[in-house]
Amino acid sequence: MLFPDLIRLTTSSFLAYRLRSFLTGLGIAIGITAVILLTSIGEGLHQFVLAEFNQFGTNLIAIQPGKTQTQGGNVGIFGSVRQLSIEDAQALRHLANVEYVNPSVTGNAEVRANGKTRRTTVFGAGHDLTKVMASNVQTGSFLPDDDPTQARALVVLGSKVRQELFFGQNPLGSYLSVGGQRYRVVGVMETKGQMLGFDLDDTVFIPAARALELFNRPGLMEIQLSYKPNADLDGVVRSITELLKERHGREDFTITPQEKALEVLGSVLDVITFAVGALGGISLLVGGVGILTIMTMAVTERTSEIGLLRALGARERQVLTLFLGEAMLLSALGGLAGLALGVGIAQALHLLFPALPVHTPWLFAVLAEFSAVTIGLVAGVAPARRAARLDPVEALHAE
Amino acid sequence: MIRLDKVSRSFMVGDQEVAALRGIDLNIAAGDYVSIMGPSGSGKSTLLNLIGLLDRPSSGTYKLDGGNVTDLNDEQQARVRSEKIGFVFQAFHLVPRLTAAMNIELPLILAGISVAERKARVAQLLENYGLTDRADHRPDQLSGGQRQRVAIARATSMHPAVLLADEPTGNLDQTTGKEVMNLLEQMVAQQVALIVVTHDPVIGGRATRQLHMVDGQITGETGRTI
Numbered sequence: 001m002l003f004p005d006l007i008r009l010t011t012s013s014f015l016a017y018r019l020r021s022f023l024t025g026l027g028i029a030i031g032i033t034a035v036i037l038l039t040s041i042g043e044g045l046h047q048f049v050l051a052e053f054n055q056f057g058t059n060l061i062a063i064q065p066g067k068t069q070t071q072g073g074n075v076g077i078f079g080s081v082r083q084l085s086i087e088d089a090q091a092l093r094h095l096a097n098v099e100y101v102n103p104s105v106t107g108n109a110e111v112r113a114n115g116k117t118r119r120t121t122v123f124g125a126g127h128d129l130t131k132v133m134a135s136n137v138q139t140g141s142f143l144p145d146d147d148p149t150q151a152r153a154l155v156v157l158g159s160k161v162r163q164e165l166f167f168g169q170n171p172l173g174s175y176l177s178v179g180g181q182r183y184r185v186v187g188v189m190e191t192k193g194q195m196l197g198f199d200l201d202d203t204v205f206i207p208a209a210r211a212l213e214l215f216n217r218p219g220l221m222e223i224q225l226s227y228k229p230n231a232d233l234d235g236v237v238r239s240i241t242e243l244l245k246e247r248h249g250r251e252d253f254t255i256t257p258q259e260k261a262l263e264v265l266g267s268v269l270d271v272i273t274f275a276v277g278a279l280g281g282i283s284l285l286v287g288g289v290g291i292l293t294i295m296t297m298a299v300t301e302r303t304s305e306i307g308l309l310r311a312l313g314a315r316e317r318q319v320l321t322l323f324l325g326e327a328m329l330l331s332a333l334g335g336l337a338g339l340a341l342g343v344g345i346a347q348a349l350h351l352l353f354p355a356l357p358v359h360t361p362w363l364f365a366v367l368a369e370f371s372a373v374t375i376g377l378v379a380g381v382a383p384a385r386r387a388a389r390l391d392p393v394e395a396l397h398a399e
Numbered sequence: 400m401i402r403l404d405k406v407s408r409s410f411m412v413g414d415q416e417v418a419a420l421r422g423i424d425l426n427i428a429a430g431d432y433v434s435i436m437g438p439s440g441s442g443k444s445t446l447l448n449l450i451g452l453l454d455r456p457s458s459g460t461y462k463l464d465g466g467n468v469t470d471l472n473d474e475q476q477a478r479v480r481s482e483k484i485g486f487v488f489q490a491f492h493l494v495p496r497l498t499a500a501m502n503i504e505l506p507l508i509l510a511g512i513s514v515a516e517r518k519a520r521v522a523q524l525l526e527n528y529g530l531t532d533r534a535d536h537r538p539d540q541l542s543g544g545q546r547q548r549v550a551i552a553r554a555t556s557m558h559p560a561v562l563l564a565d566e567p568t569g570n571l572d573q574t575t576g577k578e579v580m581n582l583l584e585q586m587v588a589q590q591v592a593l594i595v596v597t598h599d600p601v602i603g604g605r606a607t608r609q610l611h612m613v614d615g616q617i618t619g620e621t622g623r624t625i
Contacts, residue, residue, distance in 0.1 A: 005508045016496035311453060312506045313557070314483025315474050385570045392453045396492070 124211020
């Protein structure tokens with residue numbers, strides 16, 4: 001039997017029982033719709049979260065004071081943690097493959113200008129913050145590359161702070177009081193938006209050394225550094241560890257490369273996507289049972305036709321192929337309808353709720369269709385085998 | 400052409416063995432026109448199914464076209480059926496959702512014959528049996544006679560050596576029945592062995608060899624003098 005004939009014959013029985021075929025295909029279609037819809041939302045979420053983190057670039061490493069691991073009991077004075085200092089940050093700048101280093105301290109303080117007061121985030125940073133965090137200055141310039149221990153009292157405004165305190169005027173050169181000290185405004189940042197609820201525009205940036213003083217902290221909260229994109233991450237981490245160990249005498253800091261963090265986050269999100277997809281898969285299974293039912297009925301109804309085919313020279317295999325072909329056609333068409341429906345609903349949801357990220361990778365669509373056809377195949381095996389093994393004489397005389 | 404040697408066939412009914420055929424010896428040559436008559440339960444249809452390779456004898460040997468076909472497996476049986484045997488049934492056995500043309504094409508499709516060859520053969524058959532203007536009709540749009548003509552066209556599409564007809568006129572009125580018999584008898588002239596199972600003596604009487612069966616045995620053969 002030639003392949004086009006197989007298609008022609010299976011299509012003919014599909015068309016002969018239109019309503020029944022439609023309903024059976026619908027079972028699969030709903031299953032595929034559920035899978036595609038759920039995984040589209042899962043994958044959209046995945047990409048959304050990753051994009052939130054990636055907006056600062058991916059070749060970042062964060063160093064925090066303290067080692068996140070449990071070691072023995074009380075070690076007295078030796079157990080205390082040496083803070084990360086601005087000098088540590090300065091030293092890291094000289095490492096090979098390290099591009100930019102930023103010492104950072106954050107806190108809250110009251111800022112005042114033009115008679116208006118606002119409580120905002122104060123970000124103690126270095127000259128290279130804009131490069132490390134991939135953010136841009138809109139007007140003026142960022143904090144100058146001063147000697148970090150003797151930093152001048154200069155401030156850069158986040159766009160929202162500028163809006164609130166200097167609405168309609170040029171803030172450059174004006175004075176802003178941060179926690180009671182006078183700072184001269186040298187720049188305004190571009191709008192950056194929120195990152196996981198943290199408003200980067202409602203922030204003022206001052207030199208890290210001054211922020212330490214302002215918040216009365218002994219050391220930095222974090223050092224961020226960016227390494228050259230083509231550098232070996234493990235090598236960079238090793239050289240940082242060596243340098244800081246040398247300076248501190250032991251490893252009392254934690255190095256977190258963003259790439260590693262993203263990998264972990266990515267795999268967690270993958271599991272979530274897979275789990276919701278599997279939930280949709282349950283309804284796909286129900287669709288498979290529908291195909292099994294309908295094919296079992298079809299074999300019973302068409303027993304005499306099977307006998308005829310055998311009399312006309314059909315081999316057992318050909319009868320098997322015909323019925324498997326019907327089951328697979330049902331599930332393949334159902335699957336295609338489900339794909340269209342799933343992607344359609346996902347896009348409609350995205351239009352209705354633009355905040356809901358939606359993404360349907362091609363691979364998911366192909367996999368979904370593939371699993372639909374597989375389910376049809378599996379559901380069709382038992383009825384098709386029954387059809388193939390019917391005794392031709394008995395089948396011919398069945399009514 | 401067909402040679403049956405001490406062929407028996409028995410079935411298990413419950414735990415009792417029931418013999419449907421007992422030691423049948425039969426020779427049929429190409430171009431023979433044979434009718435098998437007898438009361439129901441005499442084993443006519445079982446014999447026909449055996450000759451048509453839809454069934455296997457319990458004992459004895461069956462030679463078709465010189466080859467022993469007694470113990471073929473399913474695949475080999477199907478090939479022989481496809482190449483050498485044509486069936487015509489009382490109930491026509493057309494596939495209801497396929498057009499007349501496609502019903503005729505079915506054996507050719509199963510045999511994997513090329514599209515061009517199939518088209519030519521189907522067109523020729525439709526013409527031979529006066530069905531050209533009915534080619535795209537489904538069986539339920541055809542009369543009984545037309546349906547049986549489609550079935551005969553289908554049975555002859557693979558140029559079989561043996562044509563087996565099981566009560567071919569059973570569902571037809573007399574006039575149509577005669578027409579159908581004429582069409583079947585045309586095949587005899589083309590050296591096809593025609594075997595008709597019937598319990599209608601008028602139909603059976605048309606054959607050149609008339610076999611009478613009772614209780615699984617051939618009890619007599621009468622010939623028609625031409």
